[in-house]
Amino acid sequence: MRLEKLRQEVCDANLQLNKSGLVLFTWGNVSGYEPDEKLVVIKPSGISYDELTPDLLTIVNLEGKIVEGELNPSTDTPTHLELYKAFPGIGGIAHTHSTYATVWAQLCKELPCYGTTHADFFYGAVPVTRQLTAAEVKDNYEQNTGKVIVELFKERNPLEMPAVLVANHGPFTWGANPAKSVENSIVLEEVSKTALWTKDLIEIDKSIPDYLLDKHYLRKHGSGAYYGQK
Amino acid sequence: MRLEKLRQEVCDANLQLNKSGLVLFTWGNVSGYEPDEKLVVIKPSGISYDELTPDLLTIVNLEGKIVEGELNPSTDTPTHLELYKAFPGIGGIAHTHSTYATVWAQLCKELPCYGTTHADFFYGAVPVTRQLTAAEVKDNYEQNTGKVIVELFKERNPLEMPAVLVANHGPFTWGANPAKSVENSIVLEEVSKTALWTKDLIEIDKSIPDYLLDKHYLRKHGSGAYYGQK
Amino acid sequence: MRLEKLRQEVCDANLQLNKSGLVLFTWGNVSGYEPDEKLVVIKPSGISYDELTPDLLTIVNLEGKIVEGELNPSTDTPTHLELYKAFPGIGGIAHTHSTYATVWAQLCKELPCYGTTHADFFYGAVPVTRQLTAAEVKDNYEQNTGKVIVELFKERNPLEMPAVLVANHGPFTWGANPAKSVENSIVLEEVSKTALWTKDLIEIDKSIPDYLLDKHYLRKHGSGAYYGQK
Amino acid sequence: MRLEKLRQEVCDANLQLNKSGLVLFTWGNVSGYEPDEKLVVIKPSGISYDELTPDLLTIVNLEGKIVEGELNPSTDTPTHLELYKAFPGIGGIAHTHSTYATVWAQLCKELPCYGTTHADFFYGAVPVTRQLTAAEVKDNYEQNTGKVIVELFKERNPLEMPAVLVANHGPFTWGANPAKSVENSIVLEEVSKTALWTKDLIEIDKSIPDYLLDKHYLRKHGSGAYYGQK
Numbered sequence: 070m071r072l073e074k075l076r077q078e079v080c081d082a083n084l085q086l087n088k089s090g091l092v093l094f095t096w097g098n099v100s101g102y103e104p105d106e107k108l109v110v111i112k113p114s115g116i117s118y119d120e121l122t123p124d125l126l127t128i129v130n131l132e133g134k135i136v137e138g139e140l141n142p143s144t145d146t147p148t149h150l151e152l153y154k155a156f157p158g159i160g161g162i163a164h165t166h167s168t169y170a171t172v173w174a175q176l177c178k179e180l181p182c183y184g185t186t187h188a189d190f191f192y193g194a195v196p197v198t199r200q201l202t203a204a205e206v207k208d209n210y211e212q213n214t215g216k217v218i219v220e221l222f223k224e225r226n227p228l229e230m231p232a233v234l235v236a237n238h239g240p241f242t243w244g245a246n247p248a249k250s251v252e253n254s255i256v257l258e259e260v261s262k263t264a265l266w267t268k269d270l271i272e273i274d275k276s277i278p279d280y281l282l283d284k285h286y287l288r289k290h291g292s293g294a295y296y297g298q299k
Numbered sequence: 300m301r302l303e304k305l306r307q308e309v310c311d312a313n314l315q316l317n318k319s320g321l322v323l324f325t326w327g328n329v330s331g332y333e334p335d336e337k338l339v340v341i342k343p344s345g346i347s348y349d350e351l352t353p354d355l356l357t358i359v360n361l362e363g364k365i366v367e368g369e370l371n372p373s374t375d376t377p378t379h380l381e382l383y384k385a386f387p388g389i390g391g392i393a394h395t396h397s398t399y400a401t402v403w404a405q406l407c408k409e410l411p412c413y414g415t416t417h418a419d420f421f422y423g424a425v426p427v428t429r430q431l432t433a434a435e436v437k438d439n440y441e442q443n444t445g446k447v448i449v450e451l452f453k454e455r456n457p458l459e460m461p462a463v464l465v466a467n468h469g470p471f472t473w474g475a476n477p478a479k480s481v482e483n484s485i486v487l488e489e490v491s492k493t494a495l496w497t498k499d500l501i502e503i504d505k506s507i508p509d510y511l512l513d514k515h516y517l518r519k520h521g522s523g524a525y526y527g528q529k
Numbered sequence: 530m531r532l533e534k535l536r537q538e539v540c541d542a543n544l545q546l547n548k549s550g551l552v553l554f555t556w557g558n559v560s561g562y563e564p565d566e567k568l569v570v571i572k573p574s575g576i577s578y579d580e581l582t583p584d585l586l587t588i589v590n591l592e593g594k595i596v597e598g599e600l601n602p603s604t605d606t607p608t609h610l611e612l613y614k615a616f617p618g619i620g621g622i623a624h625t626h627s628t629y630a631t632v633w634a635q636l637c638k639e640l641p642c643y644g645t646t647h648a649d650f651f652y653g654a655v656p657v658t659r660q661l662t663a664a665e666v667k668d669n670y671e672q673n674t675g676k677v678i679v680e681l682f683k684e685r686n687p688l689e690m691p692a693v694l695v696a697n698h699g700p701f702t703w704g705a706n707p708a709k710s711v712e713n714s715i716v717l718e719e720v721s722k723t724a725l726w727t728k729d730l731i732e733i734d735k736s737i738p739d740y741l742l743d744k745h746y747l748r749k750h751g752s753g754a755y756y757g758q759k
Numbered sequence: 760m761r762l763e764k765l766r767q768e769v770c771d772a773n774l775q776l777n778k779s780g781l782v783l784f785t786w787g788n789v790s791g792y793e794p795d796e797k798l799v800v801i802k803p804s805g806i807s808y809d810e811l812t813p814d815l816l817t818i819v820n821l822e823g824k825i826v827e828g829e830l831n832p833s834t835d836t837p838t839h840l841e842l843y844k845a846f847p848g849i850g851g852i853a854h855t856h857s858t859y860a861t862v863w864a865q866l867c868k869e870l871p872c873y874g875t876t877h878a879d880f881f882y883g884a885v886p887v888t889r890q891l892t893a894a895e896v897k898d899n900y901e902q903n904t905g906k907v908i909v910e911l912f913k914e915r916n917p918l919e920m921p922a923v924l925v926a927n928h929g930p931f932t933w934g935a936n937p938a939k940s941v942e943n944s945i946v947l948e949e950v951s952k953t954a955l956w957t958k959d960l961i962e963i964d965k966s967i968p969d970y971l972l973d974k975h976y977l978r979k980h981g982s983g984a985y986y987g988q989k
Contacts, residue, residue: 093946094942115987115988140988141987168953183467184404184468185467200968207970210974237874259323259398263398263401263402269499270495271405278436281430297344298345413697414631414635415626485554508666510666528574645928646856726862726955740897744897748834756834757804758803758831759831
């Protein structure tokens with residue numbers, strides 16, 4: 070029952086990702102997590118968004134074993150699994166090669182927080198992973214991609230920083246549910262774009278003051294939030 | 300009666316803002332002012348443009364007290380109020396996080412007047428506020444945002460310069476009515492974009508000659524204007 | 530009869546210009562020329578493209594006197610007239626503030642010929658006018674804009690270079706008829722964009738070799754052309 | 760029979776190219792190859808995509824002689840023919856002047872492999888041709904364009920590098936069939952765009968590690984591929 074609902078949510082989120090203009094062809098995937106059964110619903114690999122329906126989605130357990138579905142899950146599934154295992158409280162993950170977030174990933178640079186749009190969603194600079202070693206790429210590449218992401222969050226709260234840039238590759242974002250992970254991908258792309266032009270012209274590399282970051286992040290998130298309706 | 304008309308205008312202007320491509324999600328708001336009753340009609344906070352109707356708008360007085368409506372007004376309402384109190388003659392205000400105007404705001408740089416497109420609408424460089432202090436951010440942040448804007452206009456005429464960049468944040472624009480404030484947001488975005496690429500490649504930082512600025516601004520505005528139909 | 534046909538062509542070309550995405554609001558205009566009667570059909574000033582119909586167009590003679598129509602012609606009419614007087618053989622003129630061509634105009638730089646796309650349409654670098662003097666701006670500004678354009682073509686063939694950048698302002702393009710002038714505006718915008726990024730990253734400022742320019746321009750134009758169908 | 764199918768495929772691929780936003784006007788062409796009869800089906804020169812139907816396509820043999828069709832083939836036909844003669848196994852070729860790939864061609868720079876998006880499709884930096892000499896441009900220009908492309912592939916496998924940048928001109932891409940050649944044009948444009956902004960901001964000019972390039976290219980191509988469904 071909950072899994073059926075999650076299937077629908079994951080399908081809707083994948084279609085929303087496609088509609089947002091962040092993906093070319095099949096270059097993106099969204100998954101959702103059912104924490105009680107510890108199961109992940111994910112887009113099948115290489116399937117066009119045009120033909121995606123909830124029943125085509127693949128369900129795997131946290132070891133990556135297919136529990137339901139006839140299609141191979143996204144090649145990036147082992148990356149998703151590492152994140153669900155390490156980040157309690159997240160219910161959806163999105164991966165894209167969206168243009169501007171990918172530029173930052175290709176630069177192997179963290180995305181500085183230059184403005185309040187960024188601060189409304191991400192509590193500080195969006196981190197970038199280290200490059201994977203040759204050994205990490207050779208075997209279990211996709212799982213190791215997840216592991217280098219998790220490395221970055223030893224000292225970070227993934228609920229306050231629901232995005233990461235994988236060096237030379239592209240972004241992953243997450244959230245309380247699949248739709249939120251897609252929303253974070255859209256926001257990340259927009260702030261990646263404004264930050265790119267800001268960095269291109271800025272004379273001294275400076276982010277916004279911490280007190281402004283705090284104000285914006287905390288007026289939208291947490292117990293003192295006062296943005297939107299109750 | 301006048302308030303009902305203003306409700307419709309503010310709703311239309313918010314929908315126009317959304318249609319213009321300047322906003323993602325709910326990242327923008329337009330308000331309108333009724334000077335006789337000193338009331339402000341404004342978009343409610345966090346409501347999607349898709350579901351916005353005139354009756355959902357919130358009406359507040361200049362102290363920010365809700366006079367009509369069940370929804371919280373935009374979080375940025377105190378900023379709007381400071382502007383209506385300080386700038387006699389304006390009837391509408393728009394706020395966005397539009398990409399290129401936001402870049403200039405993030406650069407904490409005034410937007411130079413590099414061409415006649417800019418001069419047709421804004422009489423000189425569009426000013427940028429100083430950064431707010433930690434104390435100004437901590438309490439009454441949105442009101443203080445309005446105050447730092449007003450500071451800039453001690454020596455400027457807000458009717459000749461219907462736009463401002465808030466440092467690290469984004470633009471506010473205004474006009475005789477809500478629709479005009481949105482038009483100014485659209486123009487500001489376009490001139491922010493052309494100015495960005497101009498600045499990126501220009502060898503000596505120069506704006507257009509004053510006499511050309513005067514010509515273009517004054518052929519569209521004021522008693523000697525000769526653009527358009529009578 | 531010929532004038533009625535021209536009215537339709539000028540109206541269509543204005544609508545095509547709008548559809549091409551080169552104009553915001555009413556920031557553009559197209560005219561057409563009837564050489565036997567020496568009359569110019571032009572868009573009226575400040576009229577929205579949505580409401581433009583052939584009968585709303587204004588017809589003026591080469592002295593700028595309205596011959597037909599109740600609406601003021603485009604403010605830029607005197608510029609168009611100077612070009613029709615000086616450039617025999619052109620039948621249409623378009624003016625826009627399109628983003629990337631405007632950047633080059635704001636840079637006050639000629640647009641270098643970096644590639645064959647450019648060479649297919651413009652026989653060398655697209656020239657930029659000198660800045661107008663204060664006196665030229667003060668009186669007869671729009672006519673003087675035409676005169677500084679004409680200055681540039683003393684040594685150039687306007688049929689081989691159907692475009693110009695007005696310093697601090699924007700582009701004018703022309704052609705055998707109104708539709709061709711719009712086509713040249715669209716091409717100018719595209720090559721302005723590619724040239725901008727080329728210039729941004731190029732190490733030594735070099736245009737394409739003359740022999741390649743000749744080849745591309747001449748395979749599409751003139752007696753030896755072999756592009757397209759006969 | 761096979762030729763009729765190829766006509767349809769080439770027509771569809773040309774329409775797909777147009778729909779992808781990579782071409783303005785008629786600035787692009789796709790061809791397909793029938794290896795048994797050694798015939799090439801190609802877009803006719805200067806024909807609008809709106810009016811393109813399979814029966815309008817021109818069929819030529821490898822010497823460029825028209826075998827079927829009343830319209831002149833694309834001016835670039837001799838370039839296509841050189842590639843079909845030199846690259847066994849390719850079944851379709853696409854040529855565009857798409858914005859960002861053209862920038863790289865205008866820079867006369869190979870397109871570095873900065874990320875995995877690129878590595879998924881092109882096995883290393885996309886090469887750029889040398890500039891043609893005056894003699895090569897003067898006579899048999901389009902054929903010589905093909906020859907300088909072929910020069911670059913003496914040491915390269917065209918099946919692993921299905922794209923090239925012609926200096927000062929634009930890209931050609933190819934693939935197993937016409938649709939694949941268009942897909943490669945779309946991918947080339949996207950990676951050209953991300954690489955442009957990466958190059959603009961990167962401090963040390965570095966491509967991705969070889970082991971990462973290998974992993975990404977080989978997980979999608981060849982006998983060990985594991986992307987998508989079987």
